[in-house]
Amino acid sequence: MADLRSKVSRRRFGKSVAQAGAAAAAPMLVSGPLSGQTAATTAAQAPSPPAGGAGAQPAPGPVVVAKYGLLDKIRFGGIGIRNRGIVDLGQLLTNDEVEFVAVADIRESARETIKSYVDGYYKRDACQMYRDPEQLLARKDIDAVLIATSDRWHGPMGIWAAQAGKDIYSEKPAAMSILESYALADNVRRYGVVYQSGCQRKNQFTYEYAAGLARSGKLGRLLAVHADTQIGLGMVDQGGHGWWPEEKPEPDPLVLDWDKWLGPCLWRPYNSRYPDGGRTQFWDFHAALLEWGSHTIAAAQWAADTEHTEPIEYVPEGGVFRGDGLTGPYTVTCRYVNGVQLIVRNHGWVVGGRGACSNRFEGTEGWVEVDSGGRIEMSPNLKSLLPTRQGIRYDPTAEHIREFLHSIRSRIQPRANAEVTAHAHVACHAVWIAGQLNRKLTWDPAKRTFIGDEEANRMRSRAYREPWRLEALATSM
Numbered sequence: 001m002a003d004l005r006s007k008v009s010r011r012r013f014g015k016s017v018a019q020a021g022a023a024a025a026a027p028m029l030v031s032g033p034l035s036g037q038t039a040a041t042t043a044a045q046a047p048s049p050p051a052g053g054a055g056a057q058p059a060p061g062p063v064v065v066a067k068y069g070l071l072d073k074i075r076f077g078g079i080g081i082r083n084r085g086i087v088d089l090g091q092l093l094t095n096d097e098v099e100f101v102a103v104a105d106i107r108e109s110a111r112e113t114i115k116s117y118v119d120g121y122y123k124r125d126a127c128q129m130y131r132d133p134e135q136l137l138a139r140k141d142i143d144a145v146l147i148a149t150s151d152r153w154h155g156p157m158g159i160w161a162a163q164a165g166k167d168i169y170s171e172k173p174a175a176m177s178i179l180e181s182y183a184l185a186d187n188v189r190r191y192g193v194v195y196q197s198g199c200q201r202k203n204q205f206t207y208e209y210a211a212g213l214a215r216s217g218k219l220g221r222l223l224a225v226h227a228d229t230q231i232g233l234g235m236v237d238q239g240g241h242g243w244w245p246e247e248k249p250e251p252d253p254l255v256l257d258w259d260k261w262l263g264p265c266l267w268r269p270y271n272s273r274y275p276d277g278g279r280t281q282f283w284d285f286h287a288a289l290l291e292w293g294s295h296t297i298a299a300a301q302w303a304a305d306t307e308h309t310e311p312i313e314y315v316p317e318g319g320v321f322r323g324d325g326l327t328g329p330y331t332v333t334c335r336y337v338n339g340v341q342l343i344v345r346n347h348g349w350v351v352g353g354r355g356a357c358s359n360r361f362e363g364t365e366g367w368v369e370v371d372s373g374g375r376i377e378m379s380p381n382l383k384s385l386l387p388t389r390q391g392i393r394y395d396p397t398a399e400h401i402r403e404f405l406h407s408i409r410s411r412i413q414p415r416a417n418a419e420v421t422a423h424a425h426v427a428c429h430a431v432w433i434a435g436q437l438n439r440k441l442t443w444d445p446a447k448r449t450f451i452g453d454e455e456a457n458r459m460r461s462r463a464y465r466e467p468w469r470l471e472a473l474a475t476s477m
Helices: 010-018 084-093 108-122 133-137 151-163 178-191 205-216 258-262 290-304 380-385 396-410 418-437 454-458 470-475
Strands: 074-079 098-104 128-130 144-147 167-170 195-197 222-228 313-322 325-335 341-345 359-363 366-370 376-378 441-444
Touching: 074 084, 074 133, 074 396, 084 098, 084 108, 084 144, 084 396, 098 108, 098 133, 108 128, 128 133, 133 151, 144 151, 151 167, 151 178, 167 396, 178 418, 195 396, 195 418, 205 290, 205 359, 205 366, 205 376, 222 290, 290 341, 290 359, 290 418, 313 418, 325 418, 366 380, 376 380, 418 441, 418 454
Parallel strands: 074 098, 074 144, 098 128, 144 167, 167 195, 222 341
Antiparallel strands: 222 359, 313 325, 313 441, 325 341, 359 366, 366 376
């Protein structure tokens, strides 16, 4: 990141990750109720995507000085916007508070598509295109960034954006390892930026309602929170840790910069199937359990009031063990220091079944189970508490982004802030490590280490390719 050496450097990124386990992080502020606090959005529906694009609330935090006047636009740039990122972009564009001014992407077709989309919406030729994110991050007039790259880039881009002083909305997963999760939260706190991960379930009625029941005591003393992960823990059944052997000629870097597409991942020969969708089949490019766990484990910790810690014990059961993790039906039973269990499983759901981001919260006086389709089921003795109207009710992504925009102005961290996201991600990663090793693990949240298991501790981070190699960067400051 040569153009941002004073603020955003690969060396500083490496050191940040290397030191991430040094100290436990202080809790971030969370936002208060949204009603009446956000600026009005336009009445227009979100624009059609371009061709090819695919409860209970904590008390408000202390009053802070707003960063923006009521009439100021929040100027956004985007990094790596395709597919899911286009959905986020559509919600930003329809909001009166936002002006989207630039996009950065290593893929020529992607940056041209987004420019055309944005310019078409605003009916002007103004969206700037950049090949390298550092050029976008260097702009002093950009206040916030939408990060929607492939998984492996979310952590580094979030860290660099924080170091550049930008507020951040990042698609999930936020980071690819335990230490990277901590590093992201540490940098967001250090540089005082606002961060929201794409865990829109935090602003969906079914999850708000269920978490509210659990936290209010309506379920009695809480015993267990269940999280659906839908998929095999490896999520790499076709490729695993290998790669497609057919080497193809690399494209012109102006069209697709292959070296930067790989980024911190281990180098491998170019094959067009990687950037065109095959990345999800290989562990280097994908965060596996975090595909759904970043939603459901986050919701479980929200309901259990354990958002600023992680379970201390992880016991995998069932499934078929293989080198990439567990496949088939499995359960990983985890335990917090207060005795509440986190049960991670991909089977046996009442409301949604596989693929529905289900959560179940159980107490001494009953249970509630919900899913992303808006369904709610409750134990018979609590049926009187069932809402008369169920369903999604509203677009949770729209609500999630509105909360983020409110947080930018108020400087009060949103629900899915970097701190709670890091702890949920660490729990996800620890579950996956226990599943991969196929043995019980004990975790020390204060020291950020597994107790008495060096193999598991080595799996807290991933290897970084030059020039992002962790050890070299950390010692070259």
